[in-house]
Amino acid sequence: MSFMLRKSMDRRATPTRRVAPASILAVASGKGGVGKTFMSITMASAFAQAGKRTLLVDGDLGLANIDVQLGIAPETDLAAVIAGWVELDDAVTHVDGGAGAGGFDVLPGRSGSGALAELPPEEVARLAAGLSALALQYDQVIVDLGAGIEANCMRLARACDKCLMIITDEPTSMTDAYAFIKVLRGYAPNVEAVVAINQAETRASGQRTYEAIARACQTFLGFRPALAGTVMMDPKVREAIRSQKTLISTDTQAQPVQDAIAIAHALMADAPSAAVGY
Ligand SMILES: Nc1ncnc2c1ncn2[C@@H]1O[C@H](COP(=O)(O)OP(=O)(O)OP(=O)(O)O)[C@@H](O)[C@H]1O
Ligand SMILES: [Mg+2]
Numbered sequence: 001m002s003f004m005l006r007k008s009m010d011r012r013a014t015p016t017r018r019v020a021p022a023s024i025l026a027v028a029s030g031k032g033g034v035g036k037t038f039m040s041i042t043m044a045s046a047f048a049q050a051g052k053r054t055l056l057v058d059g060d061l062g063l064a065n066i067d068v069q070l071g072i073a074p075e076t077d078l079a080a081v082i083a084g085w086v087e088l089d090d091a092v093t094h095v096d097g098g099a100g101a102g103g104f105d106v107l108p109g110r111s112g113s114g115a116l117a118e119l120p121p122e123e124v125a126r127l128a129a130g131l132s133a134l135a136l137q138y139d140q141v142i143v144d145l146g147a148g149i150e151a152n153c154m155r156l157a158r159a160c161d162k163c164l165m166i167i168t169d170e171p172t173s174m175t176d177a178y179a180f181i182k183v184l185r186g187y188a189p190n191v192e193a194v195v196a197i198n199q200a201e202t203r204a205s206g207q208r209t210y211e212a213i214a215r216a217c218q219t220f221l222g223f224r225p226a227l228a229g230t231v232m233m234d235p236k237v238r239e240a241i242r243s244q245k246t247l248i249s250t251d252t253q254a255q256p257v258q259d260a261i262a263i264a265h266a267l268m269a270d271a272p273s274a275a276v277g278y
Helices: 034-047 066-070 078-082 123-136 153-159 173-185 203-221 235-242 255-270
Strands: 003-007 024-029 055-058 093-096 104-107 141-144 162-169 190-200 228-234
Touching: 024 034, 024 123, 024 153, 024 173, 034 055, 034 066, 034 141, 034 162, 034 190, 034 255, 055 066, 055 123, 066 104, 078 123, 078 162, 123 141, 123 153, 153 173, 162 173, 162 203, 162 255, 173 190, 173 203, 190 203, 190 255, 203 228, 228 255
Parallel strands: 024 141, 024 162, 055 104, 055 141, 162 190, 190 228
Antiparallel strands: 003 093, 093 104
16 A cells, blocks of 8 residues: 555644644664665654654755655655745645555655755755744654765754764664764754664674664763664665555554564654643
8 A cells, every 4th residue: 555645734623732843753774775774764753653743854965765655745845845835734745554554745856956965055954944943833853864964964953953873784784873873973963863773684683783883982982872773684674665656554563564563663752752731
């Protein structure tokens, strides 16, 4: 089943007054292709399923692909916002999670948009401020960042409360993740870095990968990032992405889906609720 699109205006018909904006979670990696978008989408659905009003932002400014993995063709996106054609909240699209999965709002990007990839710093700052304002309407915001440690990626990360590092056991993934954490510590010391190991062949190997990165952080940066959880390797993830259907909507019991849901729940348990009803 494909995700259903609906403009989000009607979804916001029942406002909830908040004493603080939603917690904003960046999903980052350093190295590309490790599973950030898969994790972001699955966790967004898990947060929504748990009753959290959730916004998923495509923060991969040059090579957006949340819409591709969701199998949706949004009418508007961040590129239209930057061009001044629509306001930020009008670029939000609602997706119905399908059977057994929560529906959530998406702020899509536009793949291959040079305008987004080369945003000047003041535009990124404006976007970050807009996201913080938009966060007032949600319980949880997830920003799926682009790979790498280039300036715009770090600027977006700085606008978040917490940064979930997705790391695999490949040495390049580990060294690039360490580099990201190091730059983040210097550039945005208030943003807490936590770690999720993805594509683990066994729980034990996942734990070893975590220990290696935690040890490097402890030795050279003087702190030990927490482990949010380990996600097992399963060819079902690739198959789901190829068919542009989310795995959580077609196979909720698949191990990587269950693992990502557990991570979302661990993050929820860590974040105090700031919402108060009318
Ligand atoms: N748990 C998993 N098990 C098996 N394969 C996985 C898993 N997670 C991710 N993959 C594989 O990794 C590929 C990349 O996933 P995804 O697009 O989510 O990564 P990404 O970090 O967002 O990439 P990019 O940096 O290009 O945005 C998927 O197409 C899939 O084949
Ligand atoms: Mg991605």
